[in-house]
Amino acid sequence: MSVPEKPPFVVAVDGPAASGKGTIATGLGKAFDLPVLDTGLLYRCVGVVVLRAGESLDDPDAAASAAALLTADQLDDPELRTRAAGEAASRVAVHPKVRDALLDFQRTFARQEGGAVLDGRDIGTVIAPDAPAKLFVTAAPKVRAERRWKQLQAQGEAVSLEDVLADIRRRDERDGGRDAAPMRPAADAVLLDTSEMTIDHAADAARRIVEAARARWNTSNEG
Ligand code: DC
Numbered sequence: 001m002s003v004p005e006k007p008p009f010v011v012a013v014d015g016p017a018a019s020g021k022g023t024i025a026t027g028l029g030k031a032f033d034l035p036v037l038d039t040g041l042l043y044r045c046v047g048v049v050v051l052r053a054g055e056s057l058d059d060p061d062a063a064a065s066a067a068a069l070l071t072a073d074q075l076d077d078p079e080l081r082t083r084a085a086g087e088a089a090s091r092v093a094v095h096p097k098v099r100d101a102l103l104d105f106q107r108t109f110a111r112q113e114g115g116a117v118l119d120g121r122d123i124g125t126v127i128a129p130d131a132p133a134k135l136f137v138t139a140a141p142k143v144r145a146e147r148r149w150k151q152l153q154a155q156g157e158a159v160s161l162e163d164v165l166a167d168i169r170r171r172d173e174r175d176g177g178r179d180a181a182p183m184r185p186a187a188d189a190v191l192l193d194t195s196e197m198t199i200d201h202a203a204d205a206a207r208r209i210v211e212a213a214r215a216r217w218n219t220s221n222e223g
Contacts, residue, residue, distance in 0.1 A: 006221050009034070009115030010130075011210055012123035015137035016183065017086065017171050018144035018151075020194045020202050024137055025119035027203035028210055032117070037109045039120035039127070040089060042102050044080040045070055047088025057088055060095040067092075067101035083157055083167065090171045093121075096180040103127070121175055124186030133213035135206055136185035139195040141168050 011028055015021040022038055029036035046066045047057060055062035079085060092098050099122075110116050110128045118127060124134035139147075145165035152159055175183040185191060190209050194202040 007130075007132075008111055008113065009132060009214065009217060010110050010128045011115070011117040011133040011135075011213075012128050012131040012186070012189070013117060013119040013135045013137060013206075014121055014123050014125075014183065014185065014189065015119075015135075016121075016144065016175065017168055018148035019137040019139045020147070020197075020199055021119045021135075021137040023199050024135070024192075024194075024203055024206045025117050028206060029117045031207050032115075032210065032214070034115050034117050035109070035112070036117045036119070037106065038075075039102075039106055039118055039123065040086075041075045041080055042067075042070060042105065043089035043093045043098075044085040045074050045077070046098060046102075047092045048077070048079055048085050049074075050092060051084075051088055057091040060097045063092040063095050064097035064101050067098045070102070070105065081155060083152055083159060083164075086171070087167065090174050094174065094178040094180060099126075099180050121183035122181040124189050125184065126181045129186065132217040133210045134186050134189035135192055135209060136189040137192045137194060137202070137206070139193060141165060141172065143195045144168050 011034065013021045013025045025036050025038065046063055049066040050057055050063050057063065106118065106127045110118055124131060142165065145161060145168050148168065149161045149164040152164065192202065192205055197205065
């Protein structure tokens with residue numbers, strides 16, 4: 001009789017821009033010794049490639065071609081961390097063709113032996129709906145704007161807090177309002193509101209949630 005293979009332990013971390021999900025995902029990767037994929041970088045990369053080629057972010061074919069050619073070594077580019085890249089990412093992310101072209105990359109990462117942590121907008125709903133651990137990380141828009149503003153300042157980007165808040169509100173609306181894989185918590189995701197938490201506190205809370213999910217997952221895969 002064949003022994004059933006243990007499924008990979010996948011941790012889905014979704015949430016809006018600057019909610020703290022990136023830092024939380026990195027912390028979970030370290031705590032559980034799992035590789036981490038920031039899926040926002042994939043959309044950022046597609047947006048930046050389209051802009052560099054002088055094409056329109058609203059052209060689904062131009063963006064889908066960039067998505068189809070994307071490779072992991074493109075994701076280290078510091079330009080992907082800029083404000084313009086975030087906005088471009090959100091715009092190309094509305095195209096179903098782009099999302100389809102990025103699906104295999106994300107699912108292959110999620111299904112690697114041992115498991116993985118992925119952070120994004122649709123990990124728990126579309127990319128890894130069977131993930132045994134799902135978090136939806138939120139924070140009030142003003143709190144997120146302050147966090148993102150500080151990050152941008154540290155990167156040397158001169159921008160006002162008001163403009164960052166307006167970006168965040170526009171992105172929330174676009175990412176949550178699109179037809180294709182809109183940002184929303186999976187029915188079985190644990191909500192973690194980090195508005196009143198330091199990042200260390202939030203990372204600890206996330207670790208405890210995932211520890212509990214891991215214990216349940218270990219029990220259900222015993223034997
Ligand atoms: O997480 P981030 O801010 O780097 O993401 C940039 C944009 O990419 C975000 O506004 C929407 C899009 N995105 C998405 O649609 N689905 C994902 N899984 C990750 C990001």
